[in-house]
Amino acid sequence: MKQVYSVPKSLQPRSTHYCPGCTHGIAHKLVAEAIDDLGVRDRAIGVAPVGCAVFAYDYFDCDFQQAAHGRAPAVATGIKRSVPDSVVFAYQGDGDLASIGAAEIVHAAMRGERITVIFVNNAIYGMTGGQMAPTTLVGQKATTAPFGRQKEHCGSPLRVSEMLATIPGAAYVARVALSSPGNVAKAKTAIRKGFETQLAGGGFSLVECLSTCPTNWGMGPYEAMRWLEENMIPYYPLGEFRTPEGGQNDA
Amino acid sequence: MAERKLFKGNEAVAEAAVRAGCRYFFGYPITPQNEIPEYMARRLPEVGGLFLQAESEVAAINMVYGAAGTGARVMTSSSSPGISLKQEGISYIAGAELPCLIVNMVRGGPGLGGIQPAQSDYFQAVKGGGHGDYYTIVYAPASIQEMVDLTMQAFDVAETYRMPVMILGDGVLGQMMEPVEFREPAPREVPPKDWATTGAKDGRAPRLINSIYLQPEALFKHNLKIAERFEQAKKNEVMCEKTKTDDADIVLVAYGTTARVCRSVMDRARAAGLKVGIIRPITVSPFPYNEIAEVARTARAFLTVEMSLGQMVEDVKVAVSGAAPVHFYGTTGGVIPTAADILERVEEIARAEVQK
Numbered sequence: 001m002k003q004v005y006s007v008p009k010s011l012q013p014r015s016t017h018y019c020p021g022c023t024h025g026i027a028h029k030l031v032a033e034a035i036d037d038l039g040v041r042d043r044a045i046g047v048a049p050v051g052c053a054v055f056a057y058d059y060f061d062c063d064f065q066q067a068a069h070g071r072a073p074a075v076a077t078g079i080k081r082s083v084p085d086s087v088v089f090a091y092q093g094d095g096d097l098a099s100i101g102a103a104e105i106v107h108a109a110m111r112g113e114r115i116t117v118i119f120v121n122n123a124i125y126g127m128t129g130g131q132m133a134p135t136t137l138v139g140q141k142a143t144t145a146p147f148g149r150q151k152e153h154c155g156s157p158l159r160v161s162e163m164l165a166t167i168p169g170a171a172y173v174a175r176v177a178l179s180s181p182g183n184v185a186k187a188k189t190a191i192r193k194g195f196e197t198q199l200a201g202g203g204f205s206l207v208e209c210l211s212t213c214p215t216n217w218g219m220g221p222y223e224a225m226r227w228l229e230e231n232m233i234p235y236y237p238l239g240e241f242r243t244p245e246g247g248q249n250d251a
Numbered sequence: 252m253a254e255r256k257l258f259k260g261n262e263a264v265a266e267a268a269v270r271a272g273c274r275y276f277f278g279y280p281i282t283p284q285n286e287i288p289e290y291m292a293r294r295l296p297e298v299g300g301l302f303l304q305a306e307s308e309v310a311a312i313n314m315v316y317g318a319a320g321t322g323a324r325v326m327t328s329s330s331s332p333g334i335s336l337k338q339e340g341i342s343y344i345a346g347a348e349l350p351c352l353i354v355n356m357v358r359g360g361p362g363l364g365g366i367q368p369a370q371s372d373y374f375q376a377v378k379g380g381g382h383g384d385y386y387t388i389v390y391a392p393a394s395i396q397e398m399v400d401l402t403m404q405a406f407d408v409a410e411t412y413r414m415p416v417m418i419l420g421d422g423v424l425g426q427m428m429e430p431v432e433f434r435e436p437a438p439r440e441v442p443p444k445d446w447a448t449t450g451a452k453d454g455r456a457p458r459l460i461n462s463i464y465l466q467p468e469a470l471f472k473h474n475l476k477i478a479e480r481f482e483q484a485k486k487n488e489v490m491c492e493k494t495k496t497d498d499a500d501i502v503l504v505a506y507g508t509t510a511r512v513c514r515s516v517m518d519r520a521r522a523a524g525l526k527v528g529i530i531r532p533i534t535v536s537p538f539p540y541n542e543i544a545e546v547a548r549t550a551r552a553f554l555t556v557e558m559s560l561g562q563m564v565e566d567v568k569v570a571v572s573g574a575a576p577v578h579f580y581g582t583t584g585g586v587i588p589t590a591a592d593i594l595e596r597v598e599e600i601a602r603a604e605v606q607k
Contacts (some may be wrong), residue, residue, distance in 0.1 A: 045450060063450055064457065065317060065461070066459070075317035077317060079320065081303060081318065082275055082325070083321045107305075107306035
């Protein structure tokens with residue numbers, strides 16, 4: 001019988017600790033598939049964040065370092081600079097990357113670090129229990145924004161991909177959504193392009209994955225997917241903001 | 252005999268690190284240690300190494316974490332406010348059992364403080380520094396030559412015990428010039444880095460650099476493993492210099508720059524007929540408790556001298572353990588104590604404790 005699907009080799013065959021309906025599992029699979037497809041598992045070194053994906057190293061079948069909150073791009077820099085032929089990826093959530101780690105991600109992009117960052121944006125702090133993130137939408141409720149995020153009080157959400165795309169060292173920046181089979185297929189292509197950019201020595205690459213957090217959004221998995229498409233995508237448009245061939249704001 | 256060259260302290264510590272095999276430096280500017288990153292920016296490319304100026308001390312120490320996790324010989328340097336920023340990363344490095352070198356050219360604090368020499372980061376340096384149960388190995392050199400010698404062995408020591416090693420200098424040691432020679436340290440057998448994350452090649456199992464253990468029993472066990480290595484360091488690595496302590500009535504305890512001032516205090520006191528000796532801790536962590544306790548069996552009184560308002564004195568009191576009175580003299584904020592002022596204190600103690 002013809003085999004049409006198998007678990008990526010770069011993933012360990014075990015179930016995850018993620019909540020039902022959470023898209024981390026999809027993101028993990030896409031990263032592992034990219035590593036498999038490019039044949040770089042034995043050169044891959046991942047960097048796990050602080051957040052729900054802190055235990056990402058339990059699921060990937062490659063070397064890993066666990067980083068302090070927000071510091072994954074700095075740790076990845078130390079790895080890549082000392083082992084230049086490694087394929088380094090940091091896997092970060094929106095609290096980790098866009099809040100406490102804002103300086104580290106900006107400067108990794110500025111230096112054109114040859115690393116690939118998978119940025120999981122679910123507009124909320126997951127692991128700590130649903131607090132407001134820099135990416136929480138205006139009006140969206142969080143445990144620390146019980147009346148919904150108010151622009152006058154704490155500003156408008158940060159569009160990380162657009163911001164990073166203004167940085168000359170950022171070679172590939174794309175935003176995808178893990179909300180439907182079609183979008184997941186596009187996400188797979190983007191993540192692979194991110195790794196290809198690193199392998200070609202092109203510079204910094206980041207793929208922002210719009211993701212769900214049914215538990216902390218207080219929704220079922222299906223409802224969460226719909227909420228993502230109806231609320232997040234209008235504010236966080238999908239697409240490639242910068243490509244090695246020359247995207248927008250090319251310096 | 253190796254050639255003796257005139258070196259500024261900051262540049263000497265950098266050159267010694269390079270000769271000890273350091274190939275990666277991640278840092279951020281802060282006075283009075285800027286010559287270290289500046290020297291490394293020139294020097295490391297010559298030996299196939301890499302210097303990178305980070306966006307902050309926080310990023311720099313996390314770059315150190317990443318590089319150390321690949322098994323590289325890596326260091327950073329800073330001064331007091333910058334070391335405070337690095338403490339998060341130092342805690343993670345300790346938790347992840349990674350070797351590295353950290354140089355702290357201490358300046359006066361708290362806060363932004365000043366840029367003149369101080370020893371007011373002693374507590375931070377020797378009591379762990381960051382959060383959690385851990386210690387680091389901390390050297391407190393008193394001359395440029397000694398700083399070079401200690402740096403030359405620092406990576407071997409860090410790799411042996413899989414923990415950060417700190418050189419605790421100060422603005423004087425960083426800025427002054429002395430003749431030095433770069434001498435090979437005694438060879439050590441350093442354990443293989445069978446934990447380094449360099450890519451899971453040739454079918455080996457993936458490796459993990461990590462400091463999170465959510466199960467209390469697992470973290471307990473992990474912390475005990477780290478503590479056991481420090482216990483070994485206590486047995487093997489304590490360094491301390493005793494000068495004329497055999498017949499001393501009054502023993503000065505001082506480290507680093509302050510110990511240099513105490514040497515002239517001792518000479519002047521001896522010339523005046525006072526039996527004064529010096530104990531100079533070279534490792535301030537692990538601390539030479541036993542060596543001080545031994546001297547406490549014969550000494551009549553101790554005087555701890557520091558460029559702080561009294562930090563190491565607490566460890567001296569623990570070591571002396573009530574066997575003799577432990578006095579303190581300190582200056583703070585970047586003021587260096589004068590031999591005359593310390594001598595005055597020695598004479599007071601002599602009148603009260605020795606000649607009574």
